[in-house]
Amino acid sequence: MHVNQLHPWPTSVSEAESVQERLRLHVELTGPTDFTTVAGLDVHYHGDDALSAAVVVLDSGTLAVVDQVVVHGKAAFPYVPGLFAFRELPALVEALERLTVTPDLLVCDGYGLAHPRRFGLACHLGVLTGLPSLGVAKTPFVGTHTTPDRERGSWTPIILDDTTVGRTVRTQKAIKPVYVSQGHRITLDTATAQVLRLAPRFRLPDPIRAADHLARQST
DNA sequence: GCGACAG
């Protein structure tokens, strides 16, 4: 698939923050509710700045693998909370470009709207590709929230500056919740429903698990 | 001011 090229690559924290402030204006918070194929994205780090970026496309109904790509590269930015996306973006974009199919939804490992400038990795990948996207994180990052009930499917809002920016979602009974937020061209209801549908058996959605496994195995 | 801070 084709991905719009990244704008002048930031070389400082302030430049990276400017890129986020500019691109965030393109985020759309409504979109389709159903998807034929779904891509999971994840990155595995080795040593200093070496990394493997994996994308696995699954059939949305059967969860069978349709296509997969691994790219080996280097972190493109130092780790700075809030600018985490700049580390993995070039490798993930290259992996997406090498896909033979265009997925209908990107399921990203990290945050989307639940971000200090409302523009986490999931938003960034969504805007660059033009595809619907959502973020699933394993730990809280910004905002306040309460604990959801222990039943699978229960959730609570994540609030930042009096605005809902995501949800804690219990994907399995009595298992730690995940933190879901919108990326691009998707509603929070749809993002929540998709995460639950894609995580029928484990804490994390199958597309992310598949990408995680592929990135690890590729070492 | 200090610590914490997606991966």
Add this chain to the structure above:
DNA sequence: ATCTTGTCGC
């Protein structure tokens, strides 16, 4: 994220 041992559960 990674490092590494221990522990729990299928």
